[in-house]
Amino acid sequence: MSLLSIENLKTYFHTYRGLVKAVDGVSFNVDEKEIVGLVGESGCGKSVSMLSVLQLISSPPGEIVGGKVMFEGQDLLKYRSKSNMMNSIRGAKIAMIFQEPMTSLNPVLTIGRQLTESMEVHLKMTPQMARERAVELLRLVGIPDAKRRLDAYPHQFSGGMRQRMMIGIALSCNPKILIADEPTTAVDVTTQAQLLELMRDMVDRFNTALIIVTHNLGVVARYAERIYVMYSGRIVESGLADEIFLEPRHPYTIGLLKCVPQLGETRQERRLEPIKGLPPNLINMPPNCAFLPRCNYAIDRCNLEPWPSLKHVGGRHYVACFREILEKS
Amino acid sequence: MTSYIIRRLFMGVVVIFIVTVIVFLFIRLLPGDPLTIYLNKTDMQQLTEEQLQELRVKFGLEKSLPMQYIDWMAGLFKGDMGQSIYYDIDVRILMTERMPVTLYLGALAFVISGVLGIAFGVICALKRGTWLDTLVTLLANIGVTMPSFWVGIILIYILSVKAGWLPVSGYISPFEDFWESTRRIIMPVTCLALFPVASLTRLTRSSMLEVIQQDYIRTAWSKGLKERLIVSRHTIKNALIPVITVIGVQVAFIFGGSVLIESVFNINGIGRLATQAVQNQDYQVVQAITLIMAIMVVIANLIVDISYGWLDPRIRYE
Numbered sequence: 001m002s003l004l005s006i007e008n009l010k011t012y013f014h015t016y017r018g019l020v021k022a023v024d025g026v027s028f029n030v031d032e033k034e035i036v037g038l039v040g041e042s043g044c045g046k047s048v049s050m051l052s053v054l055q056l057i058s059s060p061p062g063e064i065v066g067g068k069v070m071f072e073g074q075d076l077l078k079y080r081s082k083s084n085m086m087n088s089i090r091g092a093k094i095a096m097i098f099q100e101p102m103t104s105l106n107p108v109l110t111i112g113r114q115l116t117e118s119m120e121v122h123l124k125m126t127p128q129m130a131r132e133r134a135v136e137l138l139r140l141v142g143i144p145d146a147k148r149r150l151d152a153y154p155h156q157f158s159g160g161m162r163q164r165m166m167i168g169i170a171l172s173c174n175p176k177i178l179i180a181d182e183p184t185t186a187v188d189v190t191t192q193a194q195l196l197e198l199m200r201d202m203v204d205r206f207n208t209a210l211i212i213v214t215h216n217l218g219v220v221a222r223y224a225e226r227i228y229v230m231y232s233g234r235i236v237e238s239g240l241a242d243e244i245f246l247e248p249r250h251p252y253t254i255g256l257l258k259c260v261p262q263l264g265e266t267r268q269e270r271r272l273e274p275i276k277g278l279p280p281n282l283i284n285m286p287p288n289c290a291f292l293p294r295c296n297y298a299i300d301r302c303n304l305e306p307w308p309s310l311k312h313v314g315g316r317h318y319v320a321c322f323r324e325i326l327e328k329s
Numbered sequence: 330m331t332s333y334i335i336r337r338l339f340m341g342v343v344v345i346f347i348v349t350v351i352v353f354l355f356i357r358l359l360p361g362d363p364l365t366i367y368l369n370k371t372d373m374q375q376l377t378e379e380q381l382q383e384l385r386v387k388f389g390l391e392k393s394l395p396m397q398y399i400d401w402m403a404g405l406f407k408g409d410m411g412q413s414i415y416y417d418i419d420v421r422i423l424m425t426e427r428m429p430v431t432l433y434l435g436a437l438a439f440v441i442s443g444v445l446g447i448a449f450g451v452i453c454a455l456k457r458g459t460w461l462d463t464l465v466t467l468l469a470n471i472g473v474t475m476p477s478f479w480v481g482i483i484l485i486y487i488l489s490v491k492a493g494w495l496p497v498s499g500y501i502s503p504f505e506d507f508w509e510s511t512r513r514i515i516m517p518v519t520c521l522a523l524f525p526v527a528s529l530t531r532l533t534r535s536s537m538l539e540v541i542q543q544d545y546i547r548t549a550w551s552k553g554l555k556e557r558l559i560v561s562r563h564t565i566k567n568a569l570i571p572v573i574t575v576i577g578v579q580v581a582f583i584f585g586g587s588v589l590i591e592s593v594f595n596i597n598g599i600g601r602l603a604t605q606a607v608q609n610q611d612y613q614v615v616q617a618i619t620l621i622m623a624i625m626v627v628i629a630n631l632i633v634d635i636s637y638g639w640l641d642p643r644i645r646y647e
Contacts, residue, residue: 054551086553087553087555091552091553091554098544103545104547106549117562121552155643166548169548
């Protein structure tokens, strides 16, 4: 049994222009100590689906309309967002790191305050104990002169250091799962690599499962054991990293891989091919496959029938497509 | 920090200097002559030109404008605020008599508006969209649009004339009779605090709603903190930064309001004295009151600017 399994999750946003089905029937599972990648372009619902797990969707306009989030035998969606149950999960069992290091720390509270508070709440530590552990955490995430830094404020830290601190906060209570929502999007490339290495070392050390949400295929290729590809609110393909990279079966995944440069390739050997068109507007979507307007493999059936569900194609590989495409890449 | 305060104090002195020049000139621009009003009061209309001249010399009115200004300034540095023409006494005596009344009412209104305005704003933001929020926001909107003196007259009509619960007007010191004093200041303080409470409520509410949507509040939720802790530790301090600015402005507003309210409720503070002094063209009194109010407003703003640094560590004074 998996540690966390999301079943048919649906999160909709009620906007003035219509209903946005940001997450429309996503199923997903994570095993203990596993590193899972969730890939998709901006606006495909990957962040929203992860925020829904912890019920951090601002409501209104957002609403989790259906599905299950099974964690340790409990359906978390049965509890209200502000309930004690959810508070005892968030930060303690499932922790999260956000995309924007510049805005996700409170500007008027010290680093120490923001590091120690979840330990005081969840682990019932005294302020002194929490402070000592905070120093240790800051050292672990690679912030020098940790003791003195506790009294600094976030604006005195660089983006990379803030994200390191976020990792420290997230792991402070030794959670079972760490959700990293585009953790490296807002920092520069050298820092990205350091942060990802750090995150991997840390989850390894703390025996934590890691979900990396990203639009960067390079990131998942290097770190994720299993990958989910998301498009327009749904999972279109999932499988082990090798299955996805070596035998992509969904036209969207194939398209994604074609527009990523590979090391050692010259421009003459292979041109990068962008996916034509734009991601669909999520308001008032037609029932058939959302990728259809951009798809090179479309057949008549795609126009006639609603979006296909995921089907098993071997190993741990699942794909949501009518065509049986097999492209070796 | 110290150099910042010194620089700000210096700027405050400049502001106050400009205020003194403006008020000195404007009160003298008004048509009429303070002496005529003084003489009307004392039934001494039948003075000869020589006697009039004597009075002018007594009040220093025979000199040129720049000389009069210099006289006033020189007096101030010696602690002398000049002589009231209308009352024919030292302005300092008038001030020490009237000032505590206005300060007492103003301080009460200031504290009440700060506490209630912030409390209402926070509650509205937390209960956003409920009937309580709708009601308080509606009242706050009414509060900012109603002129305070008009509210004063309506309150007198309803609570005093019709219901007979509170005395119509007047003031006695709380040291003399605390309960009677409190009964008498309920309405004037309500009127003084009305606009500040309403505007602070609106501002605090919108500021809170903005902060609640910030990423760092989502981070706080993701740590599994209880709502009460998120509000008290993570939200309010951030939300108060813009509110503090307006609290500073309220000091000026409350002094301005006291001019009207003290007249409506027949209270002998410096607000009412200011109205009378303008009518009587009592130059020295108008000048003294404006100067004192300007000094208080400058000091209030300095305190506000210093308190930013306490609220927001990103602000550095250099």
